[in-house]
Amino acid sequence: MAQKTAYTEGLKTALGRGSLSIHDVSQIEILSGSNLVLCLAGGTFMTMSLSALNSGNCRDSAITRVSKHVFCFTVYRSIVAGESHRVCALKTSSFSGTLKVYDVSGNNQVSTLVPAQELYIPLETYSVRFLSRTRLVAAIKKGFAVQGGFEMVDLVTAETQGLLDPDDPSPLDLAHRKVKPMTVFRVDMVFLVCYDKLAFYIDRRGVRPLNKVVLRWTQPAHAFALHQPYILAFCERCVEVWNIETGEMVQKIQGPYHLLNTPESGEKVLGLSLLSGEITEIVFREHVSLNP
Incomplete structure (x- = not known):
């Protein structure tokens, strides 16, 4: 079921009415410990203060417009003391994807996004998601026969490699059934690889465990x-x-x-x-x- 709560009503009021009006919102992420709201609306990636948003005092002038023509973004929430959160924004076209990585700098009063890295993927990219602080996984269109639609990006070395093991036919057989790669989740010591029609598990080597379920x-x-x-x-x-x-x-x-x-x-x-x-x-x- 879906229901209204005080939280969602406050968010709706702040974003759509009163002192602040943002239209065509497609993504929202809240970093409460950093007093930061990340928002993607109409292709513009922006940030604003969570406390100001909750109080109703957040004006348009308080919005920081970080980047335009952004397709989606992903967040890495660090649980290590003294280590910053990370954000990656994806710009995509029919031929490539550009990943812009930011570190969250500041405290629970004022925080900003500081550019840290920019990477280029020479393939049409559907989505991006952090697997760890230094590793991302991108869902791609081309090269599907080898990678199964997912490319892993190492932020330390800037190298990429296919997520699925090309020598294991089991996951590749599932991935080749005219499905679109969507995203990947870390579940304990394995990964849940999601497509538009199904999902299955792989281990750290990109091999599908025989005892794991397939979701359709x-x-x-x-x-x-x-x-x-x-x-x-x-x-x-x-x-x-x-x-x-x-x-x-x-x-x-x-x-x-x-x-x-x-x-x-x-x-x-x-x-x-x-x-x-x-x-x-x-x-x-x-x-x-x-x-x-």
């Missing part, structure tokens, strides 16, 4: 949120909730939604209703009867 969405999915032991697959007409341990769908939330954030463990999953335009919290529960 009932509809093509365009976005995913991991909330262990569940993954939410955002489809055209619903959100499917799957148990990643058993491989079973446990709930179907009716209505088209656009995923706004990439929640960490315990964080709220925020969705934009494509019917009402409301920002809502996606609430899911186990053992709920599936709607037809």
Whole structure:
């Protein structure tokens, strides 16, 4: 189910009405410990103060517009004392992808994004996600027959390599079934590789463990949120909730939604209703009867 909360109502009020009006919001991430809100709207990547946003005193002049023509961004939230969070913004075209990496500098009062690195991928790129502080995974279009649609990027050496082991036919056979690469999640010591029609596990070598499940969405999915032991697959007409341990769908939330954030463990999953335009919290529960 999707429901309004005081949190989502405050966010909606701040972004859409009153002192601050931002339209065409496609992504929001909140770094509460850094007092920072990251927002992508109309292709413009911007930041603003979380405390000012919550108080309703955030004016347009307080927004920092970091970059234009951004397709999406990803966040690495560090849990190491003294180590900064990281953000990577993706600019993409029909022929390439450009990754701009920023370090979050400051404290819980004032924080900014400091440019750290820029990398170029000579392939059309669909998405990017941190696997660790120094490693990213990019979903790509070309080179699919070898990499299975995913390229791993080392931020230390600037080298890239395919995520899937080209010598293991098992994951490549699944990846070759006319599917679109979407994103990858780290789940304990393995990785959950997500495509628009299915998902499966690989280990650190890119090999698919024989005892791991394969998830097959009932509809093509365009976005995913991991909330262990569940993954939410955002489809055209619903959100499917799957148990990643058993491989079973446990709930179907009716209505088209656009995923706004990439929640960490315990964080709220925020969705934009494509019917009402409301920002809502996606609430899911186990053992709920599936709607037809």
